Amino acid sequence: MGDDNRDIGVVARSCNINKPNNVVYPKLGLNVSHVWNYFDKTLAPRMNSFTGSSEIVSLDFPIIRQERSYDQVIISNQNNNQELYLHSITPIQFIQQITVPQSRTIVECVPPTTTQAEWIDKQKQLDIGANSHPNFSFSMTTTLTQSQTRKNHSIMLTYESSQQELTNDKWAWRKYGQKYIKGSPFPRNYYKCSTSKHCEAKKQIEKSSKDEDIFLVSCSGEHNHDPPKSRRYLASCNNNSKLNLPKGINISPKESIFNASSSLSKRVKHSTDVASPIIGTKPPLEIGSKNKMVVAVVHNIGDGEEKVDMNEDIFMGIDQL
DNA sequence: CGGTTTTGACCAGGA
């Protein structure tokens, strides 16, 4: 892609909207779904509070999305007579560690009759900056990093999270460790899914040393069960009144630990409101080979037509090795 | 009483 798309990306960041003017998209007739997948929640956290007149259409990947061999996500309407094609301009290939947000994703609406050849041809048009059909290009605002610290360890996906986001989680977690990591004054907290013994979902939470309001959340593994029905843990927070964090998250920097460690006993007695499972954090991201986040906002603009807007940070495609 | 948190010990991988 050339400079055109870079410009669009810049506009998208500043305007929070990423669409060419006066573009009418085909009527998709998509069902509104409130099923958010993990990527949706991670990459489009602001959509939680979307209050505009538009409908938030969150497309559940296993049901609505499908992929074709040429690296495409296709969203079909119920009658299968219209499709929304989503495609990563630059395939995102994860290696040991790679940061994603520089990647661009293109979203286009094309007739359902598009064949692979036609689609490739459209890509060529895009490559030369042609404007023959509606398309968007935008960047993510959420830093998403995939890493693998050790050979046999599962791949972890790391992203930045706000305190608010930490408190909204449907999964139950049990803390199993805490470690001060070199280079950071804040400890890293280790959690496992506590709902099922056989669930391999894990996550790590640590406070960002760069921004006091940001937490770094790393997820690995997948939940192999439904979220717990009981959300009893959601209400429990520790006594950090300033932050109102979920219980169990220790963000005390090293210095304060040392200064306050007058207690010499191995088991430091803690106040009643410090110990408890951390719940209320994002669910781990499902890192599958076919994970692609798709969220669209559909504007009804009359004449039976719908306008599909893509928020600047609500879509991305992820391909794995 | 069962589940969770705490925290030092242990272990494996990398330098």
Next chain:
DNA sequence: ATCCTGGTCAAAACC
């Protein structure tokens, strides 16, 4: 081989 670092374990304490 040794050291360092990060991830996990597990016993004790807590809720």
